[in-house]
Amino acid sequence: xxxxxxxxxxxxxxxxxxxxxxxxxxxxxxxxxxxxxxxxxxxxxxxxxxxxxxxxxxxxxxxxxxxxxxxxxxxxxxxxxxxxxxxxxxxxxxxxxxxxxxxxxxxxxxxxxxxxxxxxxxxxxxxxxxxxxxxxxxxxxxxxxxxxxxxxxxxxxxxxxxxxxxxxxxxxxxxxxxxxxxxxxxxxxxxxxxxxxxxxxxxxxxxxxxxxxxxxxxxxxxxxxxxxxxxxxxxxxxxxxxxxxxxxxxxxxxxxxxxxxxxxxxxxxxxxxxxxxxxxxxxxxxxxxxxxxxxxxxxxxxxxxxxxxxxxxxxxxxxxxxxxxxxxxxxx
Amino acid sequence: xxxxxxxxxxxxxxxxxxxxxxxxxxxxxxxxxxxxxxxxxxxxxxxxxxxxxxxxxxxxxxxxxxxxxxxxxxxxxxxxxxxxxxxxxxxxxxxxxxxxxxxxxxxxxxxxxxxxxxxxxxxxxxxxxxxxxxxxxxxxxxxxxxxxxxxxxxxxxxxxxxxxxxxxxxxxxxxxxxxxxxxxxxxxxxxxxxxxxxxxxxxxxxxxxxxxxxxxxxxxxxxxxxxxxxxxxxxxxxxxxxxxxxxxxxxxxxxxxxxxxxxxxxx
Ligand SMILES: Cc1cc2nc3c(=O)[nH]c(=O)nc-3n(C[C@H](O)[C@H](O)[C@H](O)COP(=O)(O)OP(=O)(O)OC[C@H]3O[C@@H](n4cnc5c(N)ncnc54)[C@H](O)[C@@H]3O)c2cc1C
Ligand SMILES: Nc1ncnc2c1ncn2[C@@H]1O[C@H](COP(=O)(O)O)[C@@H](O)[C@H]1O
Numbered sequence: 001x002x003x004x005x006x007x008x009x010x011x012x013x014x015x016x017x018x019x020x021x022x023x024x025x026x027x028x029x030x031x032x033x034x035x036x037x038x039x040x041x042x043x044x045x046x047x048x049x050x051x052x053x054x055x056x057x058x059x060x061x062x063x064x065x066x067x068x069x070x071x072x073x074x075x076x077x078x079x080x081x082x083x084x085x086x087x088x089x090x091x092x093x094x095x096x097x098x099x100x101x102x103x104x105x106x107x108x109x110x111x112x113x114x115x116x117x118x119x120x121x122x123x124x125x126x127x128x129x130x131x132x133x134x135x136x137x138x139x140x141x142x143x144x145x146x147x148x149x150x151x152x153x154x155x156x157x158x159x160x161x162x163x164x165x166x167x168x169x170x171x172x173x174x175x176x177x178x179x180x181x182x183x184x185x186x187x188x189x190x191x192x193x194x195x196x197x198x199x200x201x202x203x204x205x206x207x208x209x210x211x212x213x214x215x216x217x218x219x220x221x222x223x224x225x226x227x228x229x230x231x232x233x234x235x236x237x238x239x240x241x242x243x244x245x246x247x248x249x250x251x252x253x254x255x256x257x258x259x260x261x262x263x264x265x266x267x268x269x270x271x272x273x274x275x276x277x278x279x280x281x282x283x284x285x286x287x288x289x290x291x292x293x294x295x296x297x298x299x300x301x302x303x304x305x306x307x308x309x310x311x312x313x314x315x316x317x318x319x320x321x322x323x324x325x326x327x328x329x330x331x332x
Numbered sequence: 333x334x335x336x337x338x339x340x341x342x343x344x345x346x347x348x349x350x351x352x353x354x355x356x357x358x359x360x361x362x363x364x365x366x367x368x369x370x371x372x373x374x375x376x377x378x379x380x381x382x383x384x385x386x387x388x389x390x391x392x393x394x395x396x397x398x399x400x401x402x403x404x405x406x407x408x409x410x411x412x413x414x415x416x417x418x419x420x421x422x423x424x425x426x427x428x429x430x431x432x433x434x435x436x437x438x439x440x441x442x443x444x445x446x447x448x449x450x451x452x453x454x455x456x457x458x459x460x461x462x463x464x465x466x467x468x469x470x471x472x473x474x475x476x477x478x479x480x481x482x483x484x485x486x487x488x489x490x491x492x493x494x495x496x497x498x499x500x501x502x503x504x505x506x507x508x509x510x511x512x513x514x515x516x517x518x519x520x521x522x523x524x525x526x527x528x529x530x531x532x533x534x535x536x537x538x539x540x541x542x543x544x545x546x547x548x549x550x551x552x553x554x555x556x557x558x559x560x561x562x563x564x565x566x567x568x569x570x571x572x573x574x575x576x577x578x579x580x581x582x583x584x585x586x587x588x589x590x591x592x593x594x595x596x597x598x599x
Contacts, residue, residue, distance in 0.1 A: 077481075102500050106481050109433075109466040113473040118432055118555060121465055136560060141462050143348050145355045146364050148462075149561040191478035192508040195494075200502035237597050251518055257484075257498055264458065264518075272596050281349050283460070289567070293596045295586065296571075304351060311594075312571045313586055315579035323583030331591050332599045 005039035006032050007093035007156075008061070009084060011103060012044055012052050018059075020206070021099035023168030025161055026059050028126055029097055030169065032135070033062075035128040038094060041065060043087055043181075045080065047073040057175045064178045065091070071185050077106045078191050083183040085114050090181065093156050095135060100160040108160045117154040124165040135159065143263060143282035163206070164267040164290045203258035205242050205266040210234045210274075211291075213244035213261060214254075215284075217277020217298065217317065221254040226318075227276060230325050237332065238271065246278050262287040276317050280305025297321070336393035336488065339447065340384045341440055341455045341471070342377035342412065344405040346370075348460035352564070362559045371408050376456025378523035380516035383486055384454050385416050385524070391488055394418050396447060400428060400439055406539050413534035414526040420537065421447070425544040428554070433462075435555045437470035442547040444475060452493065453513040457482055462557070468515035478508040484519035 008029045010022030026042060033040040043065040044053050053066040067087055071079050084107065088096065096115075098104040100122040112119035124147075125138035135157040137150045205211065212231045214224060227243060235241040244261040245254070261268055263283040269290030276297045278284060285308050288294060296309035297317045306312045313320050350369040358365055373381075384395050395417040399409050403424050412420060423443055431439065444450065453475075455468030472479030482498040491510050496503045498517050526534075574589060576582035590597045 078478075102482075102498075105465060106469075109469040110473060110479075112434070112466070113470055118434060118558065119466060122463065139463075140565070141562075142346075142355060142364060143460055143463065144567075145350070145352050145564070146357065147563050147565045148559060150558045151560045152558045192480055192506050192512075194504055194506050196505040197499070198502045198505070202501045234597065237599065247518060251522055256502075257517075257519055258501055263463065272590075282352065283348065285567070293590075293594065294569075295590070301573075306571045306573075307352075307568050309571045310569060311586065311589060312573045313579075313582045314573065315582055319579030320583035320586070323580040324587050325583075327584040327587035328591065328597070331587060332597070 002090070002092035003039060003041065003063070005041050005062070005091065005093050006036070006095040006097065007088070007091055008040070008042040009096070009098045010042050010044045010056060011099060011101060012046055012049055016049070016052060018052050018056050020168055021101055021163050022056065023059060024163065024166045025097050025099060026061060027166045027169040028161060030060050032095055032126060032128060036094065036133060039063065041091060041093065043067055045072050045083055053178050057178055058171045058173070059169050060172055061176055063176055065181050066178055067181045067183055069183055069185060071187070072183075074194065075103060076190055076194060077110070078189050079185050081107055081110045081114065082185045082189050084111055086183040086185070087181055088115060088156070096156040096158045098160045100162050104160045108158070112158055115156060115158065117156055117158050118152040119158045119160070120150050121160045122162050123159045124162050126159065126161070140286060144286040145282050162267060164269050201256050201258055203242055203256075204240065205244055205259070205261065205268050208240050208242040208268065208270050209238040210241040210272045211244045211261070211268055211270045212241070212274045212276065213246070213278060214249060214276055215246040215278030216248045217279075219277075221252075224254065226321055230274075230321060233325060233328060234272070244268065244273075246281075246284050275305055275309070276321070278305055279303050280308065336387060336391050336452060337450045338384045338387060338393050338395045339444060339450050339453045340377070340380050340395060340397050340412075340417070341453065341468070342381065342397055342399050342409060343374045343456075343459050343461075344371050344399065344401050344408045345374045345459060345461045347372055348375065355564070357562050357564060359562065362562055364562060371405070373408060373411060374456050374459045376458055376516055376518065379518050379520045380454040380456050381412055381415060381417070382523045383483075383514075383516050383520045386521070387452070387486060387488065388416065396421065398440060398443055398447075399423065400436055403541070407535060410534045410537060410539065411526060411531060413537040414530040415524055419540070421540045421542060423542050423547070427544050430556050432555045432557050433464045433466035434470055435553060437467045437474055438553045439547065439549065440467070440471050441474035442549055443542060446542070446547060451510045452488075453511070455513065455515050457515045457517050468513060472513035475513070477511050477513055479513040479515070480506055480508065481515045482517045483514045484517055486514060486520070
C-alpha cells in the first residue's frame, strides 16, 4: 500500500549539510499537508548521507526517506531522475515539491515527462483549493510584471518552488522515522557523461548580509574596484558581504555568473542591498524581494529601480560613491 | 565529417524589459496585454542562434529555425536570416494557442520528425513570457535524445558534443552522443550585430508555414495553460529620495541616513 502525502525532494550541500531550500520546502510542505490532510514526507538523495538524514528528521516531517546509492554521488541528472521516479512509484505522493535550484531545474521537467503530469516551475506561493483539493500554483510570469495562478487535474501535483520564497522551518525536538530506500538505478541509464567539474568562484550571495551590486551604469569593468572598496568598508559592520550584479555584466565577462542577482540568477535576502547603475528591470528585481533595505544610486530619476527602493540617490555614482564612503568612515 | 544539421527553436515574445505600466491584464479573457511594447526574439533564443551560427562557421552546417506562434511573428523571426540561417519554419494554427510547455514541446517534436535528420537541437533556457524553462528538456524527452541544460559553450568532436554547463560555482564539462539537445544560457554569447539594411533584406526571405494537419498531431496530447487568475503584483515601495545640492552632498547625506536615522549600518 502506498503512503501518498506531500513529498518534498530535499537537497544537500556539497559539504553534506541540509540545504536551506529543503527547510523552505518543508515549511510550505507542512502548510499544504495540513490543508489537504496528508502526511509530510521528505526525501534526501546521495551517497553516505546518514548524518543529513538524521538531522532533517527534526524539521516537522512525518517520515524521512533516505535514498542512498554510490551512483548518486556527483548528481548525474539521468540517474537522479530515475531515483526520484523510483521513489515516486513507491510512495505515490499526491503533491511533489522540489526547489527551483540548479538541480531542480535540471530534474523537474524530465521527471514531469516521465510522470506524465504538468509541472509549474518557480512558484512563490501554493495553496490547496478548498473545493477540489487541487493545488493553486502562484508564479511570477513576464519577468515578474504579472503573477499567474495555475491549476491542473493530473497527479502528482508537481511544482518547483523559488528559493527564499518561504521562511525555512525551525528545528523541533521530536524526531520522525527514517526509512532507507534503495533506488533501482544503474550506469547504463547515463546518457550525458560528466568529464570534469570546475570550481571558478564561490559567491555566497544567498547568505550575504550586505550586497553591493553593479549594473551596466558602472560603464567600465575597472570601476568594480570602487564598489569592492565600499564593500570592504561595509564588511566591517556586517558578518558577510558580496559583490552582486545585473546580467549584462556577466554577458560582458566583467563578473562570473555566480554574481548575478535575479530571475535567472541568485535570490538574495541581505540586510542591505546597494544597487549602483542598475535600471531595475523586473527580472533583476525578482532576485531582491527578500532584501530588508534597498538603496539605489542611478543618474535617471525615472529608473524603475526607485519603485522598489527604500532610499534613492539620483546622480552620477562616480560622484556620489566616494563622498558616501568617506562620510561612512567619518561617522562610524 | 559531413556538415552539421542544426535546428534552433526560437519564440517571439513582447520585449521582456517593458515597464510595468505597459502591461495590463484582461481578467475576463485571462490574458496579458501590452501597449507600445515591441515584439522580439526571446533573448535566450538569440543566444541559442549565436551558438548555432558559430558551430556552423567552425564545422560547416545547415541551420533550420523552428517557431510555433502567430503568423505575424514572421517579421521578428526573419532577423535569423540576417545572421546566416538557412531555413525558417513557422508552425501556425488557431488550434495551437495557449499551450503549456509540454504540449509546445510535443508540437515542436512532431515538426522535427517531419524535418527529418538532425544532429543538434538548440533551445533557449527559458522564454521571457511564461518564464517556464521546460520546453527544451521536454522536447528532448519526446524525441528520446540526450539533453544538456544551461550550456555556456559547445564543441563538436568525432560525433560527440562537448559542452560546458553552468553550475552555481563554476562549470561542468560534459559530453554526449549526437543527436542531442542543448538549452542555451546567456553566457554562451550575445547574438552578433545586425544592421537595419540586413534586417530589411532578411524580411524578403521565404518562410515555410506548417499547420496542425501537416504535423498529424494527436489532439489528446494538447494541454492548455491552466490559468485560474492573472494579476499585477503590488510591489511598489515609497522611495525616500536623498536630498543635497550636489551628488557629493547626496552621498554624505545617504551615509548619515543609513547610520544615524535608519541604523541599518551600525558600528
Ligand atoms: C528571461 C529573462 C531572464 C533574465 N534574468 C535576469 C537576471 O537574473 N538578472 C538580471 O539582472 N537581469 C536579467 N535579465 C535581463 C534584464 O531584463 C535586464 O536586461 C538587465 O537586468 C538590465 O541590467 P542593468 O540594469 O545593469 O542595465 P540597464 O538596463 O542598461 O541599466 C543601466 C542603468 O544605469 C544607469 N546609469 C548609467 N550611467 C550611470 C552613472 N554614471 N551613474 C549612475 N547610474 C547610471 C542608467 O540610468 C540605467 O538605469 C533577464 C531577462 C530575461 C528576458
Ligand atoms: N512556441 C515556441 N516556438 C519555438 N520554440 C519555443 C516555443 N516555446 C518555447 N520554445 C523554446 O523553448 C525554450 C524554453 O521555453 P519555456 O519552456 O517556455 O520557458 C525557449 O527559449 C525556446 O527556445
